[in-house]
Amino acid sequence: MSLTGFFEGIQAFAEETLFAPFNALAEMELTNWWGANTINWLFMIICCVAIVYWMRKLVEHNAEGAERRDAISHGFLGKDSELDHKL
Structure with a gap:
């Protein structure tokens, strides 16, 4: 071969x-133009439903307050980093 x-x-x-x-x-x-466009509209509706579901889950996650939102949430951005020593 x-x-x-x-x-x-x-x-x-x-x-x-x-x-x-x-x-x-x-x-x-x-x-069949109508059949092809019906399939496209079904895919778009599925995507819209998925986006709405995902946004609602993000709102729920933000409402829990479990995520750290301060500027030093990562270790390399903490007060002991080199950036703070230069300032």
């Missing part, structure tokens, strides 16, 4: 297997 055959095998696998859903969507868009 040559190196060219190896890479052609990867190409064939990607085009026939991995890209099959994308090819199906492209063919559907040519035949």
Whole structure:
């Protein structure tokens, strides 16, 4: 088996297997515009719901007050750092 055959095998696998859903969507868009756009809107709605969920979790986390918000929350920014000695 040559190196060219190896890479052609990867190409064939990607085009026939991995890209099959994308090819199906492209063919559907040519035949049924409404169906293709419905799938896109479903994906956008799922993403919006996920963003709202994530933002609510961030608000809950901030309300707990468990996170340190002072400027020296990391050890390398503490009072013993070299930056404070230079000031």
